[in-house]
Amino acid sequence: MKLTDPIYSDENKAREHLEALHWPNGLMCPRCGTLDRSTLLQGKSTRPGVYKCKDCRKPFSVTVGTLMERSHIKINVWLAAMHLMTASKKGMSAHQMSRMLGLSYESAWFLCHRLREAMRAPLPTGGLGGQNKVVEVDETFVGGKAKNRAFRKPAPKKAVMALVERDGEVRSYHVANVTAKVLRPIIVQTASRKSYLMTDEAKQYVKIGKEFSGHGTVNHSADEYVRGVFWHTNTSENYFSILKRGIYGIYHHVSEAHLGRYLAEFDFRYSNRANLGVNDELRAEKAIIAMKGKRLTYRRIDEAQNA
Numbered sequence: 001m002k003l004t005d006p007i008y009s010d011e012n013k014a015r016e017h018l019e020a021l022h023w024p025n026g027l028m029c030p031r032c033g034t035l036d037r038s039t040l041l042q043g044k045s046t047r048p049g050v051y052k053c054k055d056c057r058k059p060f061s062v063t064v065g066t067l068m069e070r071s072h073i074k075i076n077v078w079l080a081a082m083h084l085m086t087a088s089k090k091g092m093s094a095h096q097m098s099r100m101l102g103l104s105y106e107s108a109w110f111l112c113h114r115l116r117e118a119m120r121a122p123l124p125t126g127g128l129g130g131q132n133k134v135v136e137v138d139e140t141f142v143g144g145k146a147k148n149r150a151f152r153k154p155a156p157k158k159a160v161m162a163l164v165e166r167d168g169e170v171r172s173y174h175v176a177n178v179t180a181k182v183l184r185p186i187i188v189q190t191a192s193r194k195s196y197l198m199t200d201e202a203k204q205y206v207k208i209g210k211e212f213s214g215h216g217t218v219n220h221s222a223d224e225y226v227r228g229v230f231w232h233t234n235t236s237e238n239y240f241s242i243l244k245r246g247i248y249g250i251y252h253h254v255s256e257a258h259l260g261r262y263l264a265e266f267d268f269r270y271s272n273r274a275n276l277g278v279n280d281e282l283r284a285e286k287a288i289i290a291m292k293g294k295r296l297t298y299r300r301i302d303e304a305q306n307a
Contacts (some may be wrong), residue, residue, distance in 0.1 A: 018075060030065035037055050038054060049061045067114040073111060077101050082118075084097065086269060086280065117294055119268035121264070121268055121271065127190055127191050131194045134197075136236040137164075137183075137197060139175070139183075162236050164239050172243070183204055183205075187208055188211060193212050195212055198218075198233055200220045205217070239266075243263075246262075268283075
C-alpha cells in the first residue's frame with residue numbers, strides 16, 4: 001500500500017478502512033460488546049462515523065477503546081503515521097513526522113509514543129522458541145558517544161537484553177544490569193524451556209542454560225563468533241545493529257524513561273519483517289489492529305518522563 005492511497009488523505013476513506021480492520025465480523029459496540037445492534041447517527045450536529053448501540057444506548061465510533069480515542073488528529077493522519085513508522089526500518093523521528101504530516105512537534109511526539117504503545121506485542125503462546133528451535137540471548141549497551149558530548153565525558157549507557165528466535169520473533173528489554181539475578185526471570189518467562197539456548201561465554205548464562213533443553217556458547221573474548229555453522233549469536237547481533245543504527249542515526253537520544261517503548265517499536269518491525277512474509281501493508285495493518293484496547297494519555301507519558 002502506497003502513501004498515494006486515499007486512506008492517507010481522505011478521512012472518510014480512512015475511517016472505513018479502520019472499521020474494516022477493527023470490525024471484521026460486523027459492527028461491534030466497544031462498550032458492551034454487542035454485535036450488529038447499532039445504528040449510524042446522521043444528525044446535522046453529529047460528526048461522521050458515530051453509531052449508537054441499541055443495548056447500552058451509548059454513542060461510539062471506531063476510535064473508542066483505541067489509542068486514537070479523543071484525539072484531535074484526523075484518522076487519515078494516524079494511518080499515514082503508522083505506515084511511515086512501520087515501513088521505516090530504523091524508525092522515524094518526531095521532527096520528521098511533524099514536517100511530513102503538518103503537525104506540531106508536540107503532537108507528532110505524542111502520536112509517535114502512542115504508535116509505539118500499539119506495537120508492544122504479547123509473547124507467542126508458550127513463549128519464544130520451542131522444541132527443536134534455537135533462541136539466542138545477548139546483551140548490549142546503548143547510549144550517546146563521548147565524542148558528541150561537550151567535555152568528551154563517557155556517555156551514560158543503558159543495558160538492553162534481547163532474546164531472538166532464529167527465523168522468528170524478538171523481544172528486547174531494558175535491564176538495570178546484566179547479572180544472572182536480573183536476567184534469569186526475564187529469560188525463563190520469555191523463552192520456552194523446550195528451546196535450545198544460545199549465548200556467549202558470559203558466566204551469568206551458565207546456570208540459566210541448564211533450565212533449557214540445551215545450551216550452546218561461543219567465546220567472543222577469544223574472537224570466536226561462529227563454530228560449526230550452528231553455534232553463534234549472529235542473529236541477535238544483527239538485531240542489535242539495526243537497533244543501534246536507529247538510535248544513533250534517527251533518534252540520536254533516547255531517554256531511559258521511554259527506552260522500553262522504542263524497544264517495542266524495533267521488536268515489532270523485526271518480528272514482522274519481509275523475510276517472514278510480512279510486507280509494509282500487512283505490517284501497518286497489524287499495528288493498527290493492535291491499537292484496540294490500549295489507551296495512552298499524555299499524563300502517563302509525562303509521568304514516565306519525570307519519573
